Amino acid sequence: MAKRGHHVELYELRDDIRLMEHVPGRSINLAMSIRGRSGLREVGLEDEIIKNHGLPMEARMIHRLDGSTYQIPYGKKGQCIYSVGRRFVNEVLLNAAEKLPNVHFNFAHKLVNSDLDKGTMSFKNLKSGEIVETDADLILGTDGAYSAVRKQFMKRARFNYSQEYIPCYYLELCIPPTASGNFAMNPKCLHIWPRGSFMMIALPNQDASWTVTLFMPHEKFEQLTTPEKLIAFFQTHYPDSLPLIGKERLVKDYFATKPSGLISVKCYPHQAGKALLMGDSAHAMVPFYGQGMNAGFEDCVVFNEFLNQYGDHNLEKVLPAYTEYRHVDAHAICDLALYNFIEMRDLVNHFSFLARKRFDTVMHWMFPNWWVPLYTSVTFSRMRYHLCIENKKWQDRVVRKLLWSTGTAVVATGVVALYNFRSYLQKLF
Template sequence: MEDRAKVKDKKIAVVGAGLVGSLEACMLAARGYEVHLYEYRGDIRTMEHVPGRSINLAMSIRGRTGLGAVGLEEKVIKEHGIPMKARMIHNLDGTTRAIPYNKDGKCIYSVGRRYVNEVLLTRAEEFPNVHIHFNHKLLTTELEKGVMTFLDTSTNQEVTAKADLVIGCDGAYSNVRKQMMKKPWFNYSQQYIPHAYMELCIPATPDGKFAMPPNYLHIWPRGKFMMIALPNQDKTWTVTLFMPHDIFLSLDTPEALLDFFKIHYPDAIALIGKEKLVKDFFANKSLPMISVKCSPYHVGSTCLILGDAAHAMVPFYGQGMNCGMEDCVVLNEIMNKYDDDLEKVLPAFSEHRNPDAEAIVDLAMYNYVEMRDLVNSRLFLLRKKWDDLLSRLLPGTWVPLYTMVTFSRERYHLCISKKKWQDNVVAKIVKFCSVAGLVAGFLFAKTEAAHTLANSFLHQVNSLATKTLAVVDRS
């Protein structure tokens, strides 16, 4: 095993200075490595507008743990985060109802992606052993040798660099991963869902206040499509419209757009404003959503991928950023375990993290069905109440799936395993109720009329059992 002094002499290149890359650079620098952080864009702290994904993040414990590891959790959460304690469901008739995330009143936080990224970049710069290279687009890399070729877009010149370890944090369309895909025994799959998304905005009120109650994640569930809104620090709301791409294409005139909103989101028209809705909708374009699974996440002891480069997911569980930042925490824990021996650390990370990453990719897709459809189901709400009751009666034993995923660091694949166990318990209880109904019917059925009543009761119990099991199967 290499001694610690020699490990600290190693040079590590982190490709991608987004949230995950910036966090990983900080964590590696804290371990004593020389870190070079490469970013294809310029410094976002100097930009008026930063192109890319949503400006909002729903931060939970996994992301907070990553920030805490570099001393930034309190700064981001206390100074910038807006707590969201429940989903606020907007019905077609304009009424609303809140569905708390859990019985303990825990919340997730709406934070600005750009703000968190800027804070992490500034933190990285505070380490004397971190060197940030903006405007460097990765062209090629020799993975086993750690040799990288970049295009310096500020000078239009190619630049070659070398590192002992290359870590790709360069997103769902990762160039580092593309090089890994050329290697044998590398598994990769991607899936575009038929739905797309577009971001709109609810402005602050004329007196500078929130137009809706701020401590909620607002949802307009409409079956095949939905709309959500997260609060911003300037009292505006980032609104994201999700629906099949062909519906976006069909809304090709202001009249068609307004008619669509009058039917499906009537209360949102006044919140956004007709003119702003039309202007923003036609100034933007709908964007695709992709899921990515791959394995392993490493090549020997010289290359590793983290975040969306390893496991891109649709945004419906709010775990994309949280999972990516937790990657950094998990890697740090494994480096502690193996005393920075990269020949052991990298394969151990791939083996440990892959089942969890694939599990949350699948859960993210399921949660879209829940958010757009199941939240309006009485049986879904009944199951949620049942989960809340059992979690009170059996604290620590019966923990709802969403609570496990969002408010703990339980491994994602174990969250699913525990959910399946819970489903089996619910199924057995429902079946027991069916049998109990049958027995009660025959015990008390002394007349033909009583027999008829008992059979009717049994039919209703069985019907409820079937519907409940259907909800269990869907969840």
């Protein structure tokens, strides 16, 4: 918005993270793919974040119970997603915004009230305790899954909202670099330990360490109350990870934090009065497709396209047009993210899933524009999210028909062969 010539006042609850030694909060690293990159590209930051910092991950590395592993490539040769540091991404964005003369930061300011029609807002200065009143032509509510801006939407008629906590919590652990300072596992992969109703994943960090995330039902977390139980649990379910994390470190990290819940939020419309919800405030999702941040950056790209189409001073057209267009995709990616949880924790262990993956890969190789697998369409293209689902449904229908025709052909051939064989035997005796 600042590059488009507008004056931007940025209000943020936290202090300036660039001045903090330790930033509290969620996942240390994130998987960035094409949609996130398209947003960064538009503000000239793609290279700084991806080329200079991102760690390419070309495949999922699946860890079986017996410690053996196999890879499932994310896409075609050369296609990959990138592990990027959450703090680093935030810092790069803040540094770039700070260079623009028409952006002003207000850290440690908490939104406590707002009037969406008038465009007025009240912030509490968390340092002085004073209440700051301000107003704007446009309020961009990018304040996350528990958005204070969205709370004002809830009071309005015709605002639909739903939230779902999945019965799964997460907790972060760490695999340190080896004694020689190297990665303890293949850093070109996102590592997954799928165990049916629970799982563990690991993404590489720049310093050769790994951020390991344990996803489990809350009851399971509650059972692991002592170091002995925790170590026994890892020996049973994640034996190959134990020497990499280290028993001492595992116990220290596990008991240092409480598991966090995972929420999925859908709402409509994303616009009310002078306010627009973007990012998690409009569509918080469970993290299993690695699309939350990506979808948020894509929101910016789409919004920018509508501003180009209707003009910056035509917000009464831009905001409803954006919300009509975008909410369908926001709902779709929330659904896809929930689906991918089942795929990651369980389906990757199934023969039928792997066979279908192979089939999709071969078809995509033969018909790159006609047969685009679901994961590829979500992660390596900017196909609208709801069309990714439509496309997958169509492919499922084709596969079902193919299987049905092949099955019928096999049965028919068998019947004919049996009949011929019987006639042959009759002639013989």
